[in-house]
């Protein structure tokens with residue numbers, strides 16, 4: 336690398352913004368340019384999610400997700416406290432409704448303990464009532480350290496740090512491809528090219544397309560899954576102190592419809608998980624013919640679909656009927672019966688899928704000729720963002736030295 340290394344980071348979601356910030360901190364005097372196709376930061380997954388700082392309950396001990404989630408949560412806590420941004424440790428219950436779910440919950444509890452999650456404990460029905468008087472279940476796992484934040488505000492604060500420390504951000508600049516055949520990768524955009532020393536691509540739902548256009552492998556491909564949220568009417572805002580989640584279906588990588596308090600006091604129900612008709616369409620049907628055509632033409636999607644019909648049928652009911660959707664939440668919080676709710680903007684998950692139709696559970700980070708591609712950063716990606724940034728920058732350092 337040159338004496339004043341030049342970096343390009345693609346995508347101003349929370350991960351790209353965290354990586355760009357980490358680069359200026361780690362390489363003082365370097366030139367860091369953050370390129371974003373939209374006109375603001377956090378326009379996609381980062382600005383359309385549940386806002387939960389996960390404590391690390393569910394993830395395979397020793398795996399990247401477990402490690403980066405725990406470290407990322409601790410870094411975010413300090414960052415938010417230092418900046419006066421909301422970081423509300425309201426806690427979370429994962430509630431089992433029957434014996435089968437209770438056995439699955441025990442497995443999650445063991446993982447949480449292995450992952451070093453602070454304060455987790457198993458509760459019976461009376462313990463549940465002590466934590467959340469309106470919740471019911473045969474057993475629950477309580478995680479007091481789970482928190483809620485405003486991920487958009489955090490992303491904007493990362494971008495402010497980047498600019499303050501001498502980096503720059505270019506909104507409305509879409510990257511078409513990266514040519515990494517020479518020692519100095521070339522980033523091509525409609526308004527000209529950028530020659531740098533290293534590139535880090537954090538393009539969320541576009542990550543597979545950008546990787547392919549830059550000579551990378553076809554897999555993992557991205558299949559978009561939307562998640563609908565509803566906001567409960569104001570009378571129900573204080574029905575819970577914190578968050579209430581179901582025990583996740585081990586065959587499905589999503590956490591199930593949950594009740595989430597938002598940092599601004601709204602009480603949300605959602606998200607469900609169903610095939611999205613586009614990667615970035617949040618309103619109405621959100622149909623994008625190219626996106627849908629690509630999904631339907633991919634053999635891996637059909638392999639996945641044929642294996643997941645029962646879960647898909649269950650989720651389809653929550654898509655078709657608001658009543659059914661809310662009824663799922665009432666199983667855990669019966670006092671919600673009769674509550675009204677308003678449909679909010681949906682979120683769309685960029686879920687990576689292998690050629691044989693398996694959803695990639697782990698974070699996937701690919702590295703080739705001076706370019707790092709973040710190819711899968713599903714939940715808890717926002718929680719883990721600062722730790723993913725440390726990990727990616729360390730990878731650069733280990734491979735190329737500090738220059």
Ligand SMILES: Cc1cc2nc3c(=O)[nH]c(=O)nc-3n(C[C@H](O)[C@H](O)[C@H](O)COP(=O)(O)OP(=O)(O)OC[C@H]3O[C@@H](n4cnc5c(N)ncnc54)[C@H](O)[C@@H]3O)c2cc1C
Pocket residue numbers: 345346347348349350351352370371372373376377378379380381382383384385386387388389508509510511537538539540541542545561562606682683684685712713714715716717718719
């Ligand atoms: C419904 C839902 C709920 C979730 N809940 C949680 C939660 O509670 N807690 C948690 O930790 N995580 C949660 N997640 C996951 C979390 O939101 C993501 O892991 C995280 O936001 C990923 O950040 P990102 O920067 O990779 O992606 P994004 O936020 O999608 O950002 C990618 C950016 O890249 C830009 N881009 C793409 N292509 C180009 C290009 N060619 N040129 C320039 N720019 C480009 C896009 O415009 C976008 O701004 C949730 C996700 C969803 C969808």
